[in-house]
Amino acid sequence: MAFDKKKVVYQIYPKSYKDTTGNGVGDLRGIIEKLPYLEELGVDVIWLNPFYPSPQRDNGYDISDYTAINSLFGTMADFEELVAVAKSHGIDLMLDMVLNHCSIEHEWFQKALAGDKFYQDFFILRDEPTDWLSKFGGNAWAPFGDTGKYFLHLYDKTQADLNWRNPHVREELFKVVNFWRNKGVNSFRFDVINVIGKDEVLEDCPVDDGKPAYTDKPITHDYLKMLNAATFGQDQISMTVGEMSSTTIENCIGYSNPDNHELSMVFNFHHLKVDYDNGQKWTRKAFDFEELKNLFHTWGEEMSLGNGWNALFWNNHDQPRALNRFVDIENFRNEGATMLAASIHLSRGTPYIYMGEEIGMIDPDYDSMADYVDVESINAYDELLAAGKSPEESFAIIQAKSRDNSRTPMQWDDSLNAGFSTGTPWLKAGKSYQEINVANEKEGPIFTFYQKLIALRKETPIVAEGSYKVAYKDSDKVYAFERELNGQKLLVLNNFFGQEVELELLAGYEAGQVLISNYDAPELAKKIRLMPYQTLAILVD
Ligand code: GLC
Numbered sequence: 001m002a003f004d005k006k007k008v009v010y011q012i013y014p015k016s017y018k019d020t021t022g023n024g025v026g027d028l029r030g031i032i033e034k035l036p037y038l039e040e041l042g043v044d045v046i047w048l049n050p051f052y053p054s055p056q057r058d059n060g061y062d063i064s065d066y067t068a069i070n071s072l073f074g075t076m077a078d079f080e081e082l083v084a085v086a087k088s089h090g091i092d093l094m095l096d097m098v099l100n101h102c103s104i105e106h107e108w109f110q111k112a113l114a115g116d117k118f119y120q121d122f123f124i125l126r127d128e129p130t131d132w133l134s135k136f137g138g139n140a141w142a143p144f145g146d147t148g149k150y151f152l153h154l155y156d157k158t159q160a161d162l163n164w165r166n167p168h169v170r171e172e173l174f175k176v177v178n179f180w181r182n183k184g185v186n187s188f189r190f191d192v193i194n195v196i197g198k199d200e201v202l203e204d205c206p207v208d209d210g211k212p213a214y215t216d217k218p219i220t221h222d223y224l225k226m227l228n229a230a231t232f233g234q235d236q237i238s239m240t241v242g243e244m245s246s247t248t249i250e251n252c253i254g255y256s257n258p259d260n261h262e263l264s265m266v267f268n269f270h271h272l273k274v275d276y277d278n279g280q281k282w283t284r285k286a287f288d289f290e291e292l293k294n295l296f297h298t299w300g301e302e303m304s305l306g307n308g309w310n311a312l313f314w315n316n317h318d319q320p321r322a323l324n325r326f327v328d329i330e331n332f333r334n335e336g337a338t339m340l341a342a343s344i345h346l347s348r349g350t351p352y353i354y355m356g357e358e359i360g361m362i363d364p365d366y367d368s369m370a371d372y373v374d375v376e377s378i379n380a381y382d383e384l385l386a387a388g389k390s391p392e393e394s395f396a397i398i399q400a401k402s403r404d405n406s407r408t409p410m411q412w413d414d415s416l417n418a419g420f421s422t423g424t425p426w427l428k429a430g431k432s433y434q435e436i437n438v439a440n441e442k443e444g445p446i447f448t449f450y451q452k453l454i455a456l457r458k459e460t461p462i463v464a465e466g467s468y469k470v471a472y473k474d475s476d477k478v479y480a481f482e483r484e485l486n487g488q489k490l491l492v493l494n495n496f497f498g499q500e501v502e503l504e505l506l507a508g509y510e511a512g513q514v515l516i517s518n519y520d521a522p523e524l525a526k527k528i529r530l531m532p533y534q535t536l537a538i539l540v541d
Contacts, residue, residue, distance in 0.1 A: 003239040003264040005464040007044035008345075008454045009094060009352045013317045014051050014073055015059065016409045017355060019421035026409075026420070028074035028082050037438070039089040041358055041447070042454035045239060046086065047094040047189050049317055051079075055105050057158045058136075058375055059317075059407070061191065062103035066176040083184045094187035094239065095180050099173045100196050101159040108172075109160050113145045121166050124152035130202050132210025135245075137379040140210065152202075154195060154214065156375055164196045164223055177231040187239040188232060190263070194220055194244045194251065208246075216244075216251045224255065224262035233261060240264045241311045241350075249299060253306035265309040265350055271295045272314075275325055282380050284400050287326055289496055293479045300348060300468040300481060310349035314340050315357050320405035324363045327533065328498045333360055335533035338449040338518035342535035343479060343494040345453035346516075348468040355410050358450045359441035363405040364430030369395060371428050377402040413439040445518070452516060460515070462490050462539070477501045478530065490515065492537045495530040502529050505538075512540035 018030025028051065038046065050060035051073040060070070069076050086093055102108060112119040129141030129150045134157070141150035142157045152161040162169050177188065197217035205213035224242070232238040240263045242255055252266045274292045277283035303310050314322035323329050327336025337360040345351045366372065369381055377398050384394035404427060411433040412419030418433035430436075441447050457463045466483030477497050483490040491509050495501050504527055514521040515537040522528055522536070530536060 002237060002258075003350075004044075004237070005350065006458045007239065007350065008042070008457060009045045009047055009239075009241075009311075009350060010038060010041070010043035011047045011049070011316060011352055011354045013049045013355060013407055015049075015426060016407055016420070018410065018412070019423065019425070022421065022423040023072070024421050024423040024425050025072050027072070028069070028078040032078070032082050032085050035085055035089045035091065038091060040451075041353075042451055042458075043091065043353065045092045045094050045187055047187075047241075047352070048096060050096045050098060055103055055158065057103070058156050059373075061098050062101075062105075062156065062159050063098050064103040064105040065107075066102075067179045080183065087184070092187050092239070093185050094189055094241075095185050096189050096191060097177060098191040099162065099176070100192050101153065101155060101161045104158050104160050106160075118168070122163055122169050122172075124161050124163050124198060124202075125149045126152070126202060130210065130213070131204045131206060132213060135209075136376050137383055152198075154192075161198070162196075163198075165198070165200065170223070170226060174227060174230040177227070181231060181235065186232065186235050186237060188241075190227075190240065190242045192245050193224070193242040193263075194247055194255070196220055196223055211246050215246050216248060221251075221254055221260070221262060225260070228261050228263070238264070239350075241267060243267045245269070249302045249306075249308075252299075252310075253303060253308035256303075256308040256310075257306060259307075265311045267311045267313065268299065270299070272319055281401060282384060282397050284397055289476065289479075292496075293475075296343075296347075296479060297470045297473065297481070301470055304348055304468040311352055312344035312347055312349040313352040313354065314344065315354035315406055316352070317354070317406055318403050320401055320403075321361060321363045322357075323360060324400070324405070326496070329362055332498055332533045333362070334445045335518055335531075337446045339494050339496070339533040339535040341446075341450055341453055342492065342516065342518065342537065345450075345457065346463055346483070346490070346492045346537050347481060348466065348483065351453075351457070353450065354406060356406075358447050359411065359436060359438055359444075360446040361411060361436055362430065362432055363399070364408045364428065365432070366399065366404075366428065369398065372398065372402055372404050373427050374402060374404045374407070377404060409433075411437040413437050449518060456516060460539075461485055462488050466490060471506060472503065475501075475503070478503065482506075487541070489540050490537060491540075493530060493535065495532065495534045498532045500529055500531055502527060508540055509538045512538040515539045 197220035409420035466485040
């Protein structure tokens with residue numbers, strides 16, 4: 001099992017990419033239609049969020065059948081065609097495997113509810129709930145029918161946690177992965193995979209909403225080794241990524257060090273919490289550069305030393321757009337978008353691009369709560385009100401933090417609904433679509449810069465393979481690192497602010513060559529000046 005470090009992944013939220021039927025929901029045929037666009041961008045793998053049958057209470061992360069296609073998105077024949085056509089464009093598919101929980105509409109849960117003991121042991125049932133909180137608000141246990149028992153749901157109350165201690169559960173889940181492998185899929189993203197390991201005896205845990213009681217349990221590593229051996233580990237080439245919730249570097253090295261035969265790489269979210277006030281998501285605060293820089297440095301360096309591998313990303317379907325969080329978009333959208341891109345595409349790990357990022361999409365700027373669909377956002381709004389915040393303040397927080405910010409329709413052109421759908425979109429298009437859209441941006445500075453970065457990773461071994469070393473550790477404006485491979489060195493400087501910064505180049509780099517920058521390449525000298533949001537990468541042999 002090996003994966004190619006030259007590859008770049010592009011994430012598609014199928015519901016919002018391209019609707020070919022006019023029902024307001026994106027579909028698999030829409031993705032097929034856009035494959036030439038993706039090939040032009042240069043990406044190698046597309047990760048698709050879940051498109052399986054689901055009541056859509058959590059937009060498809062509540063799966064009621066793991067091995068079928070939700071008719072909203074198309075048919076199995078469409079999927080098979082997608083795999084084949086993608087291959088002809090040199091693109092692999094990465095499927096989203098939600099194996100921690102299933103929908104309560106899944107037949108396993110339904111049989112359990114009807115009294116079938118075999119299936120009751122598929123879930124985590126207890127006589128007394130613990131004090132753990134659900135990640136979507138409220139207690140993490142719900143009554144199991146009228147049995148007097150409770151079932152665990154770390155997420156929504158319609159997403160029942162599966163009992164991985166039960167070997168039959170593991171066997172069924174491994175069959176799911178193999179079903180898709182048999183369809184020609186060799187890459188997988190495993191949803192919240194570091195919370196699958198639960199103890200036999202579950203206890204109250206008043207710390208951090210109960211997270212320590214079920215996060216990164218040592219047995220999770222055993223389960224991942226079993227999953228690997230029974231499924232994708234049998235393929236010559238495969239790429240796997242685990243979504244790790246509230247995790248540690250030590251565990252992430254364990255999950256992704258190739259010697260352990262668990263996963264190719266890991267997502268962690270610490271860098272996307274630097275604008276949380278007091279660690280709380282539903283707050284508003286400017287991002288803390290110091291914290292961001294230190295997190296990148298610690299993760300970059302320690303993963304490099306421990307031979308772990310990071311999935312690098314700024315955006316996904318659970319995050320507001322990074323441009324709104326980290327960049328002065330009024331004045332520097334192009335510069336900020338390209339700098340953010342370089343800061344991860346030139347770093348050590350596999351870069352992920354979330355649909356629309358390559359054209360600099362921003363948050364939708366909705367006017368009212370009625371525009372939001374996401375269950376987490378709606379619950380959070382109610383909780384903010386209940387905690388005594390005014391409707392205006394609560395709404396401002398939702399506007400800044402809602403997951404719907406990134407789930408809005410892909411902006412293809414300036415026609416109605418951003419060219420996404422001729423029907424009524426399931427979620428309204430963002431207000432910016434008349435200016436920010438593929439038709440306008442494709443020859444523009446952001447899209448073409450992404451093309452260059454993706455090509456650089458393929459052509460320049462130090463970008464794909466080099467080690468990571470902290471640079472300019474004490475800078476309060478510039479996030480910088482060095483890469484090293486076979487005596488070659490690459491310095492990457494990223495100005496995270498809208499003001500110019502002067503710095504003294506590290507020894508040796510004034511004789512180097514500029515590999516890429518989002519401004520005209522400057523004259524290299526002992527002292528250099530970085531422009532607002534400038535990124536500058538210098539190579540020395
Ligand atoms: C992951 C998904 C998110 C989903 C949750 C529960 O965090 O990315 O969208 O709501 O898991 O499955």
